[in-house]
Structure formats: structure tokens, C-alpha cells
């Protein structure tokens with residue numbers, strides 16, 4: 001088998017890329033970097049999408065934008081990642097190819113083979129292009145408003161996220177994402193456009209991309225964004241390995257942990273202590289692991305078990321909660337974040 005590489009397409013013609021997003025993927029054939037000439041050809045700006053094959057909003061937006069033949073303000077350098085995973089039947093159903101690593105966890109050295117090598121090539125191409133910014137478009141699975149994730153907050157990143165939504169998560173977790181790898185190079189943001197398959201998420205990606213491509217310059221002062229809620233220091237909450245997981249309105253047969261089926265309704269809500277989130281079959285088997293940037297296991301600081309009921313122990317804002325068991329297993333259950341504004345009791349605020 002030959003090693004997969006990033007194919008480079010210079011100035012793709014609108015009528016050559018395929019009439020549908022699916023035909024566009026077939027035309028790309030694999031991970032690809034497209035360079036779309038801008039009005040100012042001396043400058044460049046980065047876009048990434050489809051790092052996860054089951055998150056189509058950004059790909060659909062890019063396809064529609066290319067088909068319009070729109071001319072960006074500066075050259076737009078576009079990386080399309082998990083093309084093979086997205087094309088695998090039934091289409092846009094696989095985050096990554098079975099048995100392969102998650103591409104958006106591969107943007108940290110070594111870039112030795114497979115997905116890591118693709119990630120390394122994409123990074124090199126973005127850096128060589130001298131991008132003034134990078135936006136990476138994603139979807140998630142639960143009920144979520146559009147929001148951004150950044151590895152370091154500054155005015156440029158807030159302005160970029162403001163093209164898509166009004167919420168921003170400042171993450172100090174280091175997972176190996178594209179945004180983490182590039183935040184020292186140029187303003188770099190991940191945008192979660194909303195739930196995969198939701199027309200509102202597709203519309204968010206499409207409108208935001210058009211605005212981003214049309215910007216003459218990336219604004220580095222805090223102007224033009226009416227409001228941005230900033231949440232920070234996420235804690236990643238997962239089920240312990242081997243825990244049988246279910247979602248439902250009551251304890252499910254054969255499940256070690258049943259999470260309430262409408263858990264994702266609480267995304268971006270402030271949950272106070274004592275809110276039930278699920279049922280645990282065996283009270284002697286603690287079902288969760290949770291860690292922030294320092295890697296310390298803190299799940300029992302945030303959750304408590306009372307008469308088989310799992311409940312919150314401290315006030316926190318959950319984000320990216322999923323009610324899809326496959327996603328919960330392959331990635332995580334959700335993240336807990338803390339508002340930057342002083343909404344909480346003094347010991348849980350940031351400064």
C-alpha cells in the first residue's frame with residue numbers, strides 16, 4: 001500500500017470540482033489542499049474542514065462557495081482532511097476509517113506515518129503559505145449552539161469566532177488538534193457549527209465562511225463583535241474503560257452507567273450542584289474519569305453518587321454533551337467548562 005499524501009490543487013475551477021459535495025469528495029480522492037486565488041495574491045488565509053469524516057457542514061460550505069466562483073480577499077488555502085472516511089458508505093458516517101487514529105489528534109510530532117504524516121504535511125503547507133489566520137470547521141452530535149475553541153484567547157481569535165457565533169471555549173487541553181498546533185503561528189480557531197445534519201449548522205458554516213473569505217484583513221482589535229461568552233479550562237469527562245454505557249429515561253438493563261437521554265439539552269447551561277445526570281448499576285464501581293490540562297483524575301470532585309443516582313457536585317457548564325453511545329465511546333461524554341465572568345461562587349471563578 002502506498003503512503004497516503006496530501007494532494008495539492010491550485011486554482012480549482014468551479015465547474016471542475018463536481019456538482020455535489022459527494023462528487024467533490026470523489027474528485028479530491030483523498031486528503032487535499034486547495035489554493036483559491038484571492039484579489040491580493042501576496043497574502044494567504046487558511047481554512048480546514050472534514051478532519052472528521054462525519055462532520056459535513058464545512059465541506060458543504062466550501063463546496064457551495066467554490067461552485068459560486070467567489071473570489072476571496074486574499075488566497076484561501078483549504079485543507080480537506082478525512083476524505084476517505086467521509087466517502088465510506090453510507091457517506092459522512094465515519095469520524096475516521098475503522099482502526100485508524102482520529103486525524104484531529106495527530107497534529108503533534110512525530111509526523112511519522114499514516115494520519116500523522118498527513119497532519120504534518122497539512123501543517124507545513126499552512127505555514128509555508130504564510131496564512132494570516134486559520135479557521136477549522138467541525139460539527140458535533142448533540143444540541144449545541146455554534147461556538148469556537150481556541151488554544152489561547154486574543155482579540156483576533158474572538159473576532160474570528162464572532163464570524164460564526166457568540167460563544168468561545170478557551171482550552172488548555174492538549175489533544176493534538178490542528179488549532180493547538182498552529183495557535184503560535186497565526187490566529188487559529190476551531191468552529192463547532194452545530195449538530196451534523198442540521199441545516200442550521202450548514203447555514204452557519206456557509207455564512208461564516210463567506211464572511212471569513214471576504215475579510216480584507218484579520219482584525220486584531222476587539223471591535224465589531226457585540227457579545228462573546230468566554231468559557232475556559234475544560235475538563236474532559238469520559239466513561240471508564242469497560243463501562244457499558246446507555247442513554248435513557250431510567251436505568252437501562254445491562255448498562256453499568258445510563259445517562260439521561262436528554263443530557264445534551266443542558267449544553268452551555270450552568271448546572272448547579274445536585275443535578276442528576278444518570279444512573280449507576282453498581283455503586284462500588286465508579287463509572288467516570290475526568291481530567292483537565294494537568295491530567296489529574298478529578299471526576300469525584302465534579303460528580304457524586306447518591307442512592308445509585310449520579311449527580312453534579314459543583315457548578316459547571318457542560319459542553320459537547322452527546323447522546324450517541326458510539327461517539328461517547330470513541331471520544332468522550334462531554335466537557336465541563338467554567339465561565340470567565342464571575343458567575344460562580346468565588347472558589348470556582350478564575351480570578
Ligand SMILES: [Zn+2]
Pocket residue numbers: 051052055104138139
Ligand atoms: Zn470534529
